[in-house]
Amino acid sequence: MLRVFEAGLGSGLGARIEIAGSESRADELLLSEFIGAALIEVPPDFSLDPHSISYCMIGEVTAEQELVVRHGDKEIVREPWTNLETSWSATFREVLG
Numbered sequence: 388m389l390r391v392f393e394a395g396l397g398s399g400l401g402a403r404i405e406i407a408g409s410e411s412r413a414d415e416l417l418l419s420e421f422i423g424a425a426l427i428e429v430p431p432d433f434s435l436d437p438h439s440i441s442y443c444m445i446g447e448v449t450a451e452q453e454l455v456v457r458h459g460d461k462e463i464v465r466e467p468w469t470n471l472e473t474s475w476s477a478t479f480r481e482v483l484g
Contacts, residue, residue, distance in 0.1 A: 388456075391446075392424040392475070394439045395454065395468060403444035 395402050428448065435442060449467075450454075453469060456464035474482050 392471060394426065394428065396472065396475070401449040401451045401453045401454060401455070401468065402446055403449050404456045406445075406456065412433070414439070 391402050391404060432448070452468045454464060454466050454468065455462065
């Protein structure tokens with residue numbers, strides 16, 4: 388999720404992420420780092436030979452300035468970028484209150 392946040396930071400755009408088809412816990416998928424993984428933005432009509440490289444579409448860029456994350460039919464995050472940016476620039480103590 389850090390890469391999604393960094394990509395959206397200051398862009399004026401948002402992101403809608405779908406964690407689909409996984410039996411794993413949502414927090415494990417959101418907070419884990421995957422060695423060799425990269426986040427790449429491509430056009431909606433992007434197509435790649437599935438035999439050439441392994442990839443997974445995780446969501447889309449949106450005009451709404453918010454981050455939305457869904458796990459199956461449950462929305463687990465909906466947060467405006469302004470709130471995320473404020474938390475990012477605050478100290479840990481300030482974020483936790």
